[in-house]
Amino acid sequence: MMDMIHNLALSEFEITALWLSLKVSGIATLLTLPFAIFIGFTLSRRDFLGKSLLEAVIYLPLVLPPVVIGYLLLISFSNQSYFGRFLFDYLGLEFAFRWQGAALAVSVVSLPLMVRSIRLAFDLIDTKIEQAALTLGASPFRIFLSISLPLALPGIVSGAVLGMARGLGEFGATITFAANIPGQTQTLPLAMYSFIQTPGAEFMAARLCVIAIVIAIIALLISEFLTRQMKKKLVGQS
Amino acid sequence: MSYLNVKIRKRFGNTSLAFNFELPKTGVTMIYGPSGAGKTSLINMISGLTSPDMGKVKFGDEVMFDSHAQINVKPNKRQIGYVFQDARLFPHLNVKQNLFYASKAENNDEAKSLIKLLALNTLLKRMPNTLSGGEKQRVAIGRALLSKPKLLLLDEPLASLDQSKKKELLGYFKRLVKQLNIPIIMVSHDENEAMALADNLIMIDKGKVVNYGPLETVWNEQNQIGTTAIKHSMAYSALHKFDHLDYAMSQVEFIHEKSGNLTGSFLWMKAQGMGNGQARSETKNLRHKSNVNLDNKFRLLIDAQDVSIALDNTSPSSIRNRIVCRIVSCQEVGREQSLLVNLADANGVIFMAKISNWAWREMKLKMGMKVVAQIKSTSLIPIY
Numbered sequence: 001m002m003d004m005i006h007n008l009a010l011s012e013f014e015i016t017a018l019w020l021s022l023k024v025s026g027i028a029t030l031l032t033l034p035f036a037i038f039i040g041f042t043l044s045r046r047d048f049l050g051k052s053l054l055e056a057v058i059y060l061p062l063v064l065p066p067v068v069i070g071y072l073l074l075i076s077f078s079n080q081s082y083f084g085r086f087l088f089d090y091l092g093l094e095f096a097f098r099w100q101g102a103a104l105a106v107s108v109v110s111l112p113l114m115v116r117s118i119r120l121a122f123d124l125i126d127t128k129i130e131q132a133a134l135t136l137g138a139s140p141f142r143i144f145l146s147i148s149l150p151l152a153l154p155g156i157v158s159g160a161v162l163g164m165a166r167g168l169g170e171f172g173a174t175i176t177f178a179a180n181i182p183g184q185t186q187t188l189p190l191a192m193y194s195f196i197q198t199p200g201a202e203f204m205a206a207r208l209c210v211i212a213i214v215i216a217i218i219a220l221l222i223s224e225f226l227t228r229q230m231k232k233k234l235v236g237q238s
Numbered sequence: 239m240s241y242l243n244v245k246i247r248k249r250f251g252n253t254s255l256a257f258n259f260e261l262p263k264t265g266v267t268m269i270y271g272p273s274g275a276g277k278t279s280l281i282n283m284i285s286g287l288t289s290p291d292m293g294k295v296k297f298g299d300e301v302m303f304d305s306h307a308q309i310n311v312k313p314n315k316r317q318i319g320y321v322f323q324d325a326r327l328f329p330h331l332n333v334k335q336n337l338f339y340a341s342k343a344e345n346n347d348e349a350k351s352l353i354k355l356l357a358l359n360t361l362l363k364r365m366p367n368t369l370s371g372g373e374k375q376r377v378a379i380g381r382a383l384l385s386k387p388k389l390l391l392l393d394e395p396l397a398s399l400d401q402s403k404k405k406e407l408l409g410y411f412k413r414l415v416k417q418l419n420i421p422i423i424m425v426s427h428d429e430n431e432a433m434a435l436a437d438n439l440i441m442i443d444k445g446k447v448v449n450y451g452p453l454e455t456v457w458n459e460q461n462q463i464g465t466t467a468i469k470h471s472m473a474y475s476a477l478h479k480f481d482h483l484d485y486a487m488s489q490v491e492f493i494h495e496k497s498g499n500l501t502g503s504f505l506w507m508k509a510q511g512m513g514n515g516q517a518r519s520e521t522k523n524l525r526h527k528s529n530v531n532l533d534n535k536f537r538l539l540i541d542a543q544d545v546s547i548a549l550d551n552t553s554p555s556s557i558r559n560r561i562v563c564r565i566v567s568c569q570e571v572g573r574e575q576s577l578l579v580n581l582a583d584a585n586g587v588i589f590m591a592k593i594s595n596w597a598w599r600e601m602k603l604k605m606g607m608k609v610v611a612q613i614k615s616t617s618l619i620p621i622y
Contacts, residue, residue: 128326131287134313135320136340136385146339150330 010211013182013191018211021187024099025167028106029114033160036111040118040159041148045127062112069108070176077104077177101178102185106170110163117162121155122148154230161223168215188212241421242389246283246293246303255279255445261438263298266415266422268436268453270429276445277425281391284423285320286313297388319382319390323397325374327366333377334362340385349384355417356380356410372403376410383418392424396431408434432457433473433537433621453537454495461542461590462569462580470542470571470578472590475535476620481509487558487615492587493535503587505538506558507618537621542578542592544617548610549601559613563589565605568598579603581611589613 010018039058043051061069077084077095087093095101125148133143149156171189178185180194188208195205240260248255255276261267269277282288283303284295292305302311327336337358343349353359356376366374375395382390396404408431415422415435426432432439432453440450441460449456457473477500480489486509492501551560563581566588571578577598581589589611603609 126326128322128324129328131313132320132322132326133328133339135285135287135316135318136381137314137317138340139314147328 014208014211016183017186017188017191017208018215020099020102020183020185021168021189024102024187025106025110025164025170028103028167029110029160029164031103032107032111032114032163033156036114036118036159036163037149037156039111040115041122041144041152043115044119044122058115059112061109066109066170066172067176070105070173073101073105073108073173073177077101096177097179097181097185099178099185102170102174102187105173105177106167109170109173110166113166114159114163117159118152118156121152121159124155125151154227157226157230158223161219161226165216165219168212168219188215241298242284242423243294243296244280244284246290246295248279248283248288248290250279253445257283257442257445257447259440259447259450261421261423261440263421264419265437266424266435267438267440268432269423269425269440269442270432270436271427271442271448273427275442277427277442278393280442281320281393281423281425284389285318285391286311286316287320317386317388319385319387321375321378321382321390321392321395323394325366325371325378327369327374327377327381329366331366332362333358333364333366333369336366336377337362337380337384339381343384352380352383355413370403371399372407375399375407379410379414383414388420390418390420390422392422394425394427396426396428411435429469429471429539430621433539452495458495458588461578462567470590470592471539472542472588474538474540474587476505476538477535479504482506490538490620492585494586501585501587503561503583503585505561505613505618506615507538507620508616538618539621540589540613540618542590544614545581545589545591546612547579547581547591547593547597547601547603548612551610555612557612558615559611561589561611561613563609563611565603565607565609568603568605570595581609583611 039054043055074096075081077087079085079088079094079096084095087095093100095104129151130143130147133147134140138146168187169189170187171193174185174187175190175193180186180190182191186194188211192205192208192212195201195208241263242261244260245258246256253276257276257280269280271277279288283290286302289310290303290305293303294301294305295303297316300311301307301309302316303309327333328339331339337353338349341349353362356379358376358380361369361373361377366377369377375398379392379395396407399407412435424431424435436453438451439453439456441448441456449460454473454475457471461470461472475493475495476490477493478488479491481487482489487506488509489504489506492503492505493499494501546557548555548560551562561581561583563583565579566582567580569578569580570576571592575595577593577595579591579593579598581591583589591611597603
């Protein structure tokens with residue numbers, strides 16, 4: 001016990017859990033971001049039939065218990081389901097009880113957070129500026145790339161950081177859908193849960209707790225820094 | 239030959255707009271009218287940013303909007319330049335990037351000379367939020383022109399500026415307008431802007447075109463019928479002919495509004511561009527202007543209140559301009575107990591005097607009567 005207190009270096013087990021956490025939420029965030037940007041922009045700029053329904057579906061994971069999400073993912077993506085079998089047979093994709101499953105769970109849970117922040121960023125852009133670009137002959141796609149996207153970048157970055165932070169903490173949906181397999185799907189929160197369940201491993205749990213806090217603080221600092229840098233660039237160095 | 243053909247209708251809530259006019263291929267057209275008359279809506283419909291409910295918009299032979307044929311060309315395909323009241327520069331791009339947003343030709347002579355004309359050389363690296371209002375508008379104008387538009391639309395580009403900046407930007411405009419070979423449509427409710435820049439006037443009120451055509455014709459016609467929307471004044475084009483060096487006065491000659499020829503009617507006004515010191519050192523007291531060029535004409539707005547009527551010019555008067563005229567028409571002004579009297583001189587130049595009903599009766603004025611129009615020279619301010 002005493003030597004563990006003095007050992008500040010991370011154990012192999014901790015590194016595995018930490019690395020898995022970062023991998024799962026990192027990949028999930030990267031893959032979800034384009035969709036979040038597309039959905040956020042669409043919700044901000046377009047009116048279409050079924051918009052409210054789409055919004056409700058996207059924001060649903062914010063209010064649903066994560067276990068429910070895990071359960072829904074399980075019944076739709078497992079090998080027992082038609083969809084899951086289709087994905088496996090034709091695309092070689094398997095989700096349940098794999099790290100890919102953990103990433104999918106993170107995607108679903110963090111999408112609404114990312115969409116919200118990104119949509120707000122697009123809402124805040126004065127559409128008159130986009131109109132001006134239109135009168136200069138720019139196509140809507142070029143306007144999106146050259147005007148809307150750069151102006152929304154601070155919001156997009158903070159959305160991504162928020163989504164990733166949410167992903168790092170994902171527990172309920174992951175444990176239900178991807179289970180708690182060390183080295184496969186056992187992310188930091190899941191490992192911590194296992195330690196708490198194990199008598200005498202409270203200290204191990206506390207160590208993971210500190211790691212989680214440190215990561216969260218680093219993420220917040222990076223997000224702050226990036227947002228400030230981008231705002232400075234937008235405003236210009238006078 | 240008309241270039242721009244507009245015949246459109248649009249309803250916004252319970253106001254309806256109906257515009258119908260044609261414009262020539264070159265020159266500045268001012269859309270003039272009180273706020274809320276639908277000026278901005280009109281140019282937004284020309285630009286395609288808003289769509290009319292029905293009608294037709296044509297640039298030359300190209301149909302931009304036709305409700306029957308279901309044609310509605312997108313704004314980005316209309317090749318228009320639009321300068322907004324609030325500049326609308328892209329905040330994340332510097333001045334140079336803003337200017338060349340629509341064009342790749344950064345190094346051609348045309349771009350260089352435009353940047354020079356608008357005095358943007360020193361601003362190229364700056365970000366929009368570090369620019370003053372006037373600088374922003376200059377960048378916006380440059381940006382619109384570098385997109386090589388077939389038509390330039392300006393929505394009160396001077397409205398957000400203070401008086402001195404307005405004057406400065408007006409100067410840039412004047413120089414620019416001479417070089418551009420495209421129709422320019424400018425929204426304004428400032429008569430000085432209209433007088434300084436416009437060749438044509440589209441006067442609109444309550445969502446309708448009240449009158450349109452050459453500026454002086456439209457302005458003066460609207461004044462003849464005593465429209466309350468504008469103040470009672472007559473617009474003229476004039477040319478600077480002589481300087482009276484002893485008294486720092488200049489003589490100007492009126493230009494016929496339709497033909498553009500000199501009329502032979504003259505007016506004295508305060509010296510134009512002549513220093514007092516220089517005036518005294520000269521021996522000859524009348525100097526012929528060396529470069530009498532019709533391009534140097536300027537506008538003159540004579541307020542009807544500055545014109546009075548005398549029965550004859552036998553007794554001396556402090557008023558320098560005393561022109562023998564005939565009364566050609568007369569119009570009552572609202573409930574003011576005053577009259578707008580139109581007077582024509584021997585060369586057909588029309589002056590308008592605002593006098594009281596009392597004076598009219600006491601002087602026993604009549605249609606066709608020979609009188610003297612008196613205009614104080616100090617009240618005359620040329621608009622360049």
